[in-house]
Amino acid sequence: xxxxxxxxxxxxxxDRAAIPEDISxxxxxxxxxxxxxxxxxxxxxxxxxxxRPDGFRILQYEDRRSxxxxxxxxxxxxxxx
Numbered sequence: 001x002x003x004x005x006x007x008x009x010x011x012x013x014x015d016r017a018a019i020p021e022d023i024s025x026x027x028x029x030x031x032x033x034x035x036x037x038x039x040x041x042x043x044x045x046x047x048x049x050x051x052r053p054d055g056f057r058i059l060q061y062e063d064r065r066s067x068x069x070x071x072x073x074x075x076x077x078x079x080x081x
Contacts, residue, residue, distance in 0.1 A: 013021075026034065049055040065073070 026037070029037070049058050052058065
């Protein structure tokens with residue numbers, strides 16, 4: 001399939017160009033509006049997980065941190081104290 005026939009949402013984009021486009025609907029929203037959006041997204045995620053027979057596994061999953069990532073986290077926490 002040629003790229004020209006793909007919907008715009010599936011077209012490959014440069015990440016730097018995509019970010020402003022992705023956040024544009026949320027710019028200028030109030031804290032209350034963003035809170036409502038976040039709540040709706042959390043409810044949707046909970047519904048999607050609950051609909052799966054293995055939903056408990058999804059909630060138990062944790063990405064492993066690399067040693068470098070964990071070291072950075074500890075340094076940032078210490079610096080914030």
